[in-house]
Amino acid sequence: MTRPLFLDHHSTTPLDPRAFEAMRPFFEAAFGNPHSADHAYGWEAEAAVEAARRDVAALIGARPGEIVFTSGATESNNLAIRGAAARLPEGRRHLVASAIEHPCVAAVMDLLEGRGFPVTRVMPDRDGIVSAEAVAAAIRPETGLVSVMAANHEIGTLQPIGDIGAVTRPRGIVFHSDAAQAAGKVPLAVEPAGVDLLSLSAHKMYGPKGIGALYVRRGVGLEPLFAGGGQERGLRSGTVPAPLAVGFGAAARIARAEMAEEADRLRGLRDRLLDRLSAAIPGVAVNGSLTARLPHNLDLRLPGVVAVDLIHALKDRVAISAGSACASASLEPSPVLRAIGLSDEEALASIRIGLGRWTSAEDVDRAAAAIAEAWAALTGQACRVEFEA
Ligand SMILES: Cc1ncc(COP(=O)(O)O)c(C=O)c1O
Numbered sequence: 001m002t003r004p005l006f007l008d009h010h011s012t013t014p015l016d017p018r019a020f021e022a023m024r025p026f027f028e029a030a031f032g033n034p035h036s037a038d039h040a041y042g043w044e045a046e047a048a049v050e051a052a053r054r055d056v057a058a059l060i061g062a063r064p065g066e067i068v069f070t071s072g073a074t075e076s077n078n079l080a081i082r083g084a085a086a087r088l089p090e091g092r093r094h095l096v097a098s099a100i101e102h103p104c105v106a107a108v109m110d111l112l113e114g115r116g117f118p119v120t121r122v123m124p125d126r127d128g129i130v131s132a133e134a135v136a137a138a139i140r141p142e143t144g145l146v147s148v149m150a151a152n153h154e155i156g157t158l159q160p161i162g163d164i165g166a167v168t169r170p171r172g173i174v175f176h177s178d179a180a181q182a183a184g185k186v187p188l189a190v191e192p193a194g195v196d197l198l199s200l201s202a203h204k205m206y207g208p209k210g211i212g213a214l215y216v217r218r219g220v221g222l223e224p225l226f227a228g229g230g231q232e233r234g235l236r237s238g239t240v241p242a243p244l245a246v247g248f249g250a251a252a253r254i255a256r257a258e259m260a261e262e263a264d265r266l267r268g269l270r271d272r273l274l275d276r277l278s279a280a281i282p283g284v285a286v287n288g289s290l291t292a293r294l295p296h297n298l299d300l301r302l303p304g305v306v307a308v309d310l311i312h313a314l315k316d317r318v319a320i321s322a323g324s325a326c327a328s329a330s331l332e333p334s335p336v337l338r339a340i341g342l343s344d345e346e347a348l349a350s351i352r353i354g355l356g357r358w359t360s361a362e363d364v365d366r367a368a369a370a371i372a373e374a375w376a377a378l379t380g381q382a383c384r385v386e387f388e389a
Contacts, residue, residue: 003319004314004315004316004317004318004319005317005318005319005363005366005367006319006356007318007319007320007353007354007355007356007359007363007367008319008320008321008352008353008354009296009354009355009356009359010153010154010156010181010204010297010321010352010354011321011354012203012204012209013203013204013205013206013356013357014206014356014357014358015206015207015208015247016206016207016250016251016254016357018250018254019206019207019208019247019248019250019251019254020247022246022247022249022250023208023243023244023246023247023250024243026045026048026242026243026246027243030044030045030048030242031045032044032045032046032242033045033239033242034046034048034049034239034240034242034245035229035231035239035240045242048242048245048246049069049240049242049245049246050064051246051249052245052246052248052249052250052252053067053069053245053249054249055248055249055250055252055253055256056200056213056248056249056252057215058252058253058256059183059184059188059252059255059256060179060183060188060189060190060198060200060215061188061189061190061191061192062190062191062198062215062217063218065218065233066215066216066217066218067213067214067215068213068214068215068216068232068233068235068236069211069212069213069232069236069240069245069248070211070212070213070214070236071210071211071212072201072202072203072209072210072211072212073102073104073178073180073199073200073201073204073212074104074212075212075225076178076199076200076201076212076213076214077102077104077105077108077176077178077199078104078108078225079214079222079224079225079235079236080147080176080197080199080214080216080222081095081105081108081109081112081145081147081176082108082111082112082223082225083222083223083224083225083235084144084145084174084176084196084197084220084221084222085112085117085144085145086222086223087221087222087223088117088144088145088174089144091142092142092143092144093116093117093118093142093144094117094118094119094120094140094142094143094144095109095112095113095117095118095119095120095143095144095145095146095147096119096120096121096122096135096138096139096143096145096146096147097109097119097120097121097122097146097147097148098121098122098124098130098135098147098148098149098159099121099122099123099124099130099335099339100124100128100130100149100152100154100335100336100339100340101147101148101149101178102149102153102178102180104178105147105149105178106335109121109147118142120138120140122134122135122138122148123339124157124339124340125340126340126341127157127288127289127292127340128152128155128157128287128288128289128336128340129157129159129160129289129292130148130159130160130164131160131163132160132163132164132166132167135148135164135167135168136167139167139168139171139173143171143173144173144174145173145174145175145176146164146167146168146173146174146175146176147175147176147177147178148161148164148175148177149177149178149179149180149181149182150177150178150179150181150182150183150186150188150198151179151181151182151185151186151294152181152288152336153180153181153336154287154299154334154336154337154352155287155288155293155297155299155336155337155340155352156181156288156293156294156296156297156298156299157288157289157292157293158182158186158292158293158294159177161177161188161193161195162192162193162194164194165193165194165195166194168194169194174196174197174220175194175195175196175197176195176196176197176198176199177193177195177197177198177199178198178199179198179199179200180199180200180201180204180212181204181294182294183200183201183204183205183255184204184205184206184251184252184255184259185205185255185259185263185294185295185296186259186263186294186295187259190215190217195215195217196216196217196220197214197215197216197217197220197222198214198215199212199213199214199215200212200213200214200215202244202247202248202251205251205252205255206251206254206255206357207244207247207248207250207251207252208243208244208247208248208251210241210244211241211244211245211247211248212248213248214235214236216233216235222235224236224237226238262295262357263295264295266295266296266355266356266359267295267296269296269355269359269360269361269364270295270296270297270298270355272361272364272365273298273353273355273364273367273368274286274298274300276364276365276368276369276372277300277368277371277372280368280369280372280375280376281302281303281371281372281375282303283302283303284300284301284302284303285300285301286298286299286300287299287300287301287337287340287342287350288340296354296355296356296359297352297353297354297355298352298353298354298355299350299351299352299353300350300351300353301342301346301347301349301350301351302349302350302351302375303349303379304349304375304378304379304381305349305375305378305379306348306349307322307348307349307350307351308322308331308348309378310351310371310374310375310378311351313374313377313378314370314371314374317366317370318366318367318370318371320351320352320353320354320367320371321351321352322334322348322350322351322352331348333347333348334347334350337350351371353367
């Protein structure tokens, strides 16, 4: 099978071969349970898990003891929000979240609302930014927790986490941020940002699927989701999957070393793609701020098409999506795009493109030509694509 060019790096990323190599021994001879305290198999796996914990912590400026391994960002978000909400005292049970959160935060807010926690959802501006002022305006004396993502999963907009932390910290409000899309792509430093809880996912940053982490600032109390053996400081019972933790640690180390250079390269390619598509498709528009944005993200609305038709027409050549992986199969307009003020028609005409570590300039040119051709075929326009190499 020849696969189409993969430009959907927000849904997931390929495993970096260096992370794969680091994991390999822990699937083979070094198969011990990291919680076995009685023999060398356990000690070896434990040492590897702890090294990985240090690497993940270093990526976000945390202490290793503040990292709790989970199965991914969905679990981290559930543990953070449900776990913190369960500890909020009577009279501090009001929750604030942005209106553009991933479904695994939005649905937790809905669930808690149904259980008697009042929730205020803060709208972004037209650029897709949730300002600290808007968050401050939503805060009440009863507010116990604020959740605002670090980077949006559709339009890639970067939220002013540090400014929001400056609002929540002096008020003693727990501040959670979902950094599944931001981690490894843009610098994150939990302490100066005033973040108390931060969710991470390895498979969004060239690590393996099935592992993530929650940063839990020292002193922040959480109710665990499961009862069990009390691993991960009692916050996440269950055997830590050592091979996955090692792969996550390697991915974090690689990201820390290469992030700045990779971001510059991908920003250049992203701009090249936008230039080519703008030249070929009259009226193409970018959803969300182009400056406060993940360097590898482009979310575009194309006039005169329904995105799912375009994506279908491209399916043998380029893999892109109409939104987040969980929502892209539905024909409902994206809540994120609606929240930034797009009409249903504009939202349904929007595509999400995510460039990645192995995307080349040739790939970008090929993708631009394919998208422009598909758009022209669907809209009955003459194809205006003439790209120089
Ligand atoms: C912002 C955001 N949060 C959470 C998740 C869920 O991550 P995971 O697949 O690790 O559960 C995703 C995945 O799309 C995401 O983009």
